[in-house]
């Protein structure tokens with residue numbers, strides 16, 4: 001009798017401790033992390049992706065960002081640069097997701113930076129750069145990515161559901177006609193106008209460099225919409241899993257793992273204090289249950 005009481009209590013306490021540790025570990029993680037990739041020959045950093053990276057960061061208090069580290073080289077080195085870039089997108093997103101599995105991820109790629117994200121999420125083949133048709137990103141990344149913004153993507157081809165802009169011609173590394181990216185088509189926006197020499201067959205460098213000014217705000221609004229849709233989806237999914245009365249208490253601590261969007265965050269109890277309360281609560285509920293059983 002005494003022994004089983006002790007076992008139950010100990011089990012409940014260690015469950016509570018495990019959850020508390022998980023929360024503490026992730027309390028240093030942001031709700032939103034933005035990952036940007038620059039265009040060919042831009043110096044290390046975000047390059048022209050900075051416009052949207054900055055808008056998203058400013059729109060989501062506490063969010064963090066990082067730049068994809070790759071050569072962004074042109075000319076004869078372009079294909080090799082894309083190959084390294086695709087691997088870098090896969091590696092950096094995986095590493096971040098392993099560290100912060102509950103953080104929503106936003107991708108912003110500009111020109112060659114768009115191409116490497118397009119390839120990493122939607123697969124190849126891509127000339128000499130990538131032979132596989134498989135996505136390179138991990139399953140964890142796939143489930144936490146909320147939006148993918150591509151600007152001046154050389155892989156642009158007419159007819160994709162996520163195309164924005166008036167380009168109809170394909171880019172210099174265009175996808176084949178009929179290509180699709182079903183896993184991510186609802187969360188991608190790919191901006192390309194007819195005058196762009198790289199994502200279409202135009203002649204205006206100004207168009208290619210101008211997507212931040214032309215579409216930055218629109219892209220930002222798309223990102224915000226996706227972030228809050230995904231956050232409320234996660235909340236719905238976790239509360240749907242609760243069954244009994246006792247589980248209702250548990251479901252509230254589970255729902256803390258949903259990453260609230262900027263718009264809903266204000267009304268959410270700070271995660272750390274809420275989960276401490278919940279963990280102590282479940283400990284007492286567990287002890288109460290144990291006492292009843294004996």
Ligand SMILES: *[C@@H]1O[C@H](CO)[C@@H](O)[C@H](O)[C@H]1NC(C)=O
Pocket residue numbers: 084085087088091
């Ligand atoms: C990606 O990770 C793999 C395996 O850890 C490593 O071999 C490769 O050099 C990395 N590539 C880049 C571009 O970071």
Ligand SMILES: *[C@@H]1O[C@H](CO)[C@@H](O)[C@H](O)[C@H]1NC(C)=O
Pocket residue numbers: 166193194195214
């Ligand atoms: C395409 O859209 C851009 C940006 O709105 C505009 O400046 C350009 O005139 C348009 N081109 C065509 C061919 O419609």
Ligand SMILES: *[C@@H]1O[C@H](CO)[C@@H](O)[C@H](O)[C@H]1NC(C)=O
Pocket residue numbers: 229230233
């Ligand atoms: C919401 O969840 C459903 C079912 O799990 C999924 O099919 C859908 O893509 C999700 N929507 C978003 C915006 O994550």
Ligand SMILES: *[C@@H]1O[C@H](CO)[C@@H](O)[C@H](O)[C@H]1NC(C)=O
Pocket residue numbers: 234237238241
């Ligand atoms: C809900 O339960 C299903 C089936 O047990 C599981 O696959 C899913 O991951 C759960 N979702 C959450 C958010 O806990």
Ligand SMILES: *[C@@H]1O[C@H](CO)[C@@H](O)[C@H](O)[C@H]1NC(C)=O
Pocket residue numbers: 249252
């Ligand atoms: C649990 O969450 C729901 C919805 O977020 C809220 O209405 C309810 O008061 C919470 N219950 C507890 C015990 O915190």
